[in-house]
Amino acid sequence: MTQWNAAASTAARNLGRNSIFCGLAALLPLITGPIAVGYRGFVPSLGWLLMLVFCVLVLALAVHxxxxxxxxxxxxxxxxxxxxxxxxxxxxxxxxxxxxEKTPTCLEKRIAGSRRIVWRQRFALAACLVIFAIFLFDASDGLPLC
Incomplete structure (x- = not known):
């Protein structure tokens, strides 16, 4: 296996792992959110919509x-x-x-482009999870949920 084959295989493996992990992490608020809606008026409508947008963005980037x-x-x-x-x-x-294209893009630039998408996905996931954590804290009035 040549060096570029190893780099392409490693990039493929890392992108696959990242997309699956972030996609599953984005599903967590989508699954537990509706369950917790009945708990002390869990989420205002606008907040739920904002969290939903970030979760769908994470899932779309995971597919990409x-x-x-x-x-x-x-x-x-x-x-x-x-x-x-x-x-x-x-x-x-x-x-x-x-x-x-007349001149094909090299492998390093393609990997760099995918890394930019990974960072966008991570930012959207962080925003989604932060919003979810704020809603959980707000719903519990600072008390434990259990």
């Missing part, structure tokens, strides 16, 4: 990162970096997700 992970796996299955990235570009152009 899973797709990126599959693209990196496709690239790593080829012999050379040029052939792997050309296969990814061909797939994206056939799916009409990206127009063919």
């Amino acid at each position: 990162l899973l797709f990126d992970s599959l693209l990196f796996r496709l690239a790593s299955s080829h012999e050379t970096e040029v052939a792997g990235l050309a296969a990814v570009d061909d797939l994206l152009s056939r799916m009409k997700l990206r127009k063919p």
